[in-house]
Amino acid sequence: MSHEWIAILMFSTMLLMMITGQRVFGAIGFIAVVAALLLWGPGGTDMGFSAVMKVMRWNALLTLPMFVFMGYVMSESRLAADLYRMFHVWFGPLPGGLAIGTVLLMVMISAMNGLSVAGMAIGATIALPELVKHRYDKPMISGVIQAGSSLGILIPPSVVLVLYSLIARQPVSQLWLAGIGPGLLMAALFIAYILIRTWLNPALAPPMPAEERAAITWPQRFRLLRAGILPIIIFAAMMIPFVKGWTSLTESSVIGAVSSVVAAVLKGRFTRHVFEIATRQTLAITCMFMLIIMAALSFGAVFDGLGAGRAIGRLFLGEMHLTPLQVLLIMQASFLILGMFLDDTAMLVIVAPIYVTMARSLGFDLVWYGILYTITCQIAYLTPPFGYNLFLMRALAPRDFTLGVIYRSVLPFVMIMLLTLGLVIAFPGIAMWLPQSIYGQ
Numbered sequence: 001m002s003h004e005w006i007a008i009l010m011f012s013t014m015l016l017m018m019i020t021g022q023r024v025f026g027a028i029g030f031i032a033v034v035a036a037l038l039l040w041g042p043g044g045t046d047m048g049f050s051a052v053m054k055v056m057r058w059n060a061l062l063t064l065p066m067f068v069f070m071g072y073v074m075s076e077s078r079l080a081a082d083l084y085r086m087f088h089v090w091f092g093p094l095p096g097g098l099a100i101g102t103v104l105l106m107v108m109i110s111a112m113n114g115l116s117v118a119g120m121a122i123g124a125t126i127a128l129p130e131l132v133k134h135r136y137d138k139p140m141i142s143g144v145i146q147a148g149s150s151l152g153i154l155i156p157p158s159v160v161l162v163l164y165s166l167i168a169r170q171p172v173s174q175l176w177l178a179g180i181g182p183g184l185l186m187a188a189l190f191i192a193y194i195l196i197r198t199w200l201n202p203a204l205a206p207p208m209p210a211e212e213r214a215a216i217t218w219p220q221r222f223r224l225l226r227a228g229i230l231p232i233i234i235f236a237a238m239m240i241p242f243v244k245g246w247t248s249l250t251e252s253s254v255i256g257a258v259s260s261v262v263a264a265v266l267k268g269r270f271t272r273h274v275f276e277i278a279t280r281q282t283l284a285i286t287c288m289f290m291l292i293i294m295a296a297l298s299f300g301a302v303f304d305g306l307g308a309g310r311a312i313g314r315l316f317l318g319e320m321h322l323t324p325l326q327v328l329l330i331m332q333a334s335f336l337i338l339g340m341f342l343d344d345t346a347m348l349v350i351v352a353p354i355y356v357t358m359a360r361s362l363g364f365d366l367v368w369y370g371i372l373y374t375i376t377c378q379i380a381y382l383t384p385p386f387g388y389n390l391f392l393m394r395a396l397a398p399r400d401f402t403l404g405v406i407y408r409s410v411l412p413f414v415m416i417m418l419l420t421l422g423l424v425i426a427f428p429g430i431a432m433w434l435p436q437s438i439y440g441q
Contacts, residue, residue: 007306010035010299025288028346029295035302044302051297055290059250060162060172065286066253067157070234070260071122072278074112077264080122082227083108088130089221092208096198098134099144099205102127103190106148108228110155110183111235112260116381119149120389124396132398137204139409140197142401146389147190147413150378155183156239157256160377162249163293163348164370168356172249173242174367174435181430182371186378186420193416234259243438289345296349303350324362331355332376332421339380340387347377371424371431379417382410 010031017027029048036044055061074080087101094100105127106119123145131141153160156176165172198205238256241247247255264270322330335355338347352373359369381389384407393406424430 007303024346025291025295028299032295032298032302047301048298051294051301054297055294058166060166062250063162063253064159064289065282066257067159068285069278069282070112070257072281073260073264073274075122076274076277077269079230079263080109081126084126086224086227089216089224095202095207096194096205097207098131099140099194100191102144103148103187106151107155107187108231110152112231116149116152116389119152120392123149128397135206138401138405140204142393142406142409143413146382146393146410150381150389151183151187153377154179154374156180160374161370163345164373167348167352168366168370170366170370174439175370177435177438178367178371178431180434182375182420182424185430186417189416189420193412230263234263292345293349296346300350300353327362332372335373335376336379339377340383367435368428368431372421375417375421375424379414382414
């Protein structure tokens with residue numbers, strides 16, 4: 001059997017195992033180990049061992065538990081609830097105001113946590129009950145929470161961009177800065193969509209009742225603005241020293257985690273229960289990420305050993321004679337398809353090394369390409385059949401939020417994400433202006 005057919009067989013078998021409900025790291029790792037043994041004999045097991053050692057040497061992965069811990073401290077100590085209360089009061093009088101407040105809440109949470117899962121948990125426990133209480137349309141509720149939480153992997157401190165920096169050997173600081181423009185643009189487009197939809201059909205998202213608005217005095221509203229100060233302080237304490245070069249990436253993540261704990265202590269909310277829940281969730285998510293990364297590195301080693309990357313390059317550039325832009329669009333389309341089945345971390349470790357090499361050979365800026373990859377991951381989070389956020393929403397939402405409602409709710413937001421992706425491809429300055437302005441490159 002040719003190496004190309006072996007690579008296709010590996011991918012198709014892995015996807016089949018996922019469709020049958022196997023765990024992501026189990027399916028990827030199993031295929032990697034079996035393929036290595038069949039191709040190279042007992043010595044092939046060294047690939048898995050080498051993958052483990054490679055992960056242990058990635059010091060930047062120490063940031064993962066720090067960012068996850070920071071997000072769960074914000075959630076469990078109700079600091080995120082204070083933020084939502086602020087947005088609730090100030091935007092509630094507008095049609096769709098609570099949905100707009102939910103998007104803004106997700107932007108603030110994203111600036112303190114590098115994962116989508118924390119935003120989903122906060123949105124489902126804090127925003128969803130209020131949106132249901134105010135008779136918002138179910139697809140509107142589901143779509144806003146899922147799309148808003150996906151901003152966590154684009155707006156710094158994004159863990160996905162940290163992992164990409166390890167693969168592409170690009171500075172994390174520049175990747176984080178490059179994610180700010182597209183992240184804020186996408187959030188602004190979400191808000192514009194909500195405003196237009198609710199202007200056309202106010203029944204989808206009615207404003208806060210007049211009696212509820214009257215019960216909140218102006219002094220109370222201004223006091224609530226203080227809830228927005230803490231996230232800004234935490235973000236600045238973490239980002240400014242890192243961008244200036246005063247601290248390393250790991251040190252900055254520790255500053256962020258400590259800052260969130262200090263904020264919870266100052267509020268009198270850092271209890272033993274908060275510490276236990278945050279620690280348990282951090283351990284669970286970190287272990288899940290590590291297992292997926294190790295399995296994906298093993299799979300990627302076998303895949304690369306078969307020469308799959310070189311074969312793809314020859315196909316696109318040598319045989320099909322495509323232009324660089326056409327190759328770029330095909331790579332993004334393949335990421336979208338793979339994202340329907342693969343976790344973003346697995347997709348990054350397995351496929352991105354091949355595509356990063358191709359992007360470099362085509363002359364694309366790898367910082368810019370990292371943002372394109374991350375936006376594509378966001379879209380993959382929301383696309384059936386196995387979008388990560390779809391199943392998280394089903395697990396966290398009430399029973400009347402069926403899979404049909406959840407699938408239908410994400411369609412307009414996926415279109416907005418695709419629009420953002422197209423804008424960043426057409427106008428690279430959306431992503432690159434900030435890092436170029438600060439670093440002068």
